[in-house]
Amino acid sequence: MSSPTRTRMTGIGRVLVIVYAIMALASTGRSFVQIVERFDEAPLAYTLSAISAVVYILATLALIFSRSRAWYIVAWIAIGFELVGVLVVGTLSFVLPEIFGHPSVWSYFGGLGPHGYFGYLYVPLVLPFFGLWWLIAHRPAVTVPAEPATAAAAS
Template sequence: MTTTETRSRMTGIGRVLVIVYAVMALAATGRSFVQIVRRFDEAPLAYTLSALAAVVYIVATLGLVFASRRGWYTIAWVAIVFELAGVLIVGTLSLTTPELFQHDSVWSVFGRGYLFIPLVLPVFGIWWLRTHRPAARAAVPSAEAVA
C-alpha cells in the first residue's frame, strides 16, 4: 500500500464516511458507558446492545481507515453488514416487542435517537466499500517458480 493509495481513498466521501463513523463510535461508546455504569439493572439488554453498537462502530471506523489492506477491507465489510443487520433487527424488535427494550439503545427504532443515521450509514458504507475495492497486489514469484 502506498501513501498515494491511502491518500486517494481517504478523500471526499470516504473521509466524510470515516468521520461520521468515528463520531458514531464516540457517541455510542459514551452513551453505553454512562448507561451501563449508572443504570444497567434498569435495561440490561438495551444497554448491552448500545455497547455492542459502540464496538461495531469502532471496528467499522478502523476497517474503513485501513480498507486498502486486504484484511481490513474484509473486517470493514463484516462490521458494516453486521451493523445493518443489527439496526434492522433491533429496530424491528423495538417496534414489535417494545417490552424487550425498557430504554432505547443506539439501534432502537432504527436509530431514531441518532436521527436515523444508524439506518442510513451502513448503506453508504456498503456502497463505498463496493466502489473502492483495494488494488490487487502484484503476485511475487515464489522461489520454486523462479527455479
C-alpha cells in the same frame, strides 16, 4: 507519502469515516453512562448500545485501513453486522418494545420513537448502506504475483 495499508480518504470516504467516528464516540459515551448508572433497568438495551459502540469503532478503523485486504474484509463484516443489527433491533423496538426496557443506539432504527425518544436522526439506518456502497466502489487493488522467469526466456 502515505502508509501502504492506509486508504487515501478523500471526499465522501473522508465524510463516511468522520460520521462513523462520531457514531463510535456517541455510542461509546452513551453505553458507558447507561451501564455505569443504570444497567439493572435495561440490561439488554444497554448491552446492545455497547455492542453498537464496538461495531462503530471497528468499522471506523476498518474503513481507514480498508486498502489492506484483511481490513477490507473486517469492514464488510462490521458494516454487515451493523446493518443486520439496526434492522433487527429497529424492527423489534417497534414490534416488541417491552423486551428492551429502554432505547438503545439502534432502537427505532436510530430515529424517532414513541414517548419522545429522539434517537440519532436515522443515521444508524442509513450509514451502513453508504458504508457498503463505499466498500463496493473502493475495493483494494489485487496484487498479481509476477510470473517466474523460465530457462527458455533466459537464453
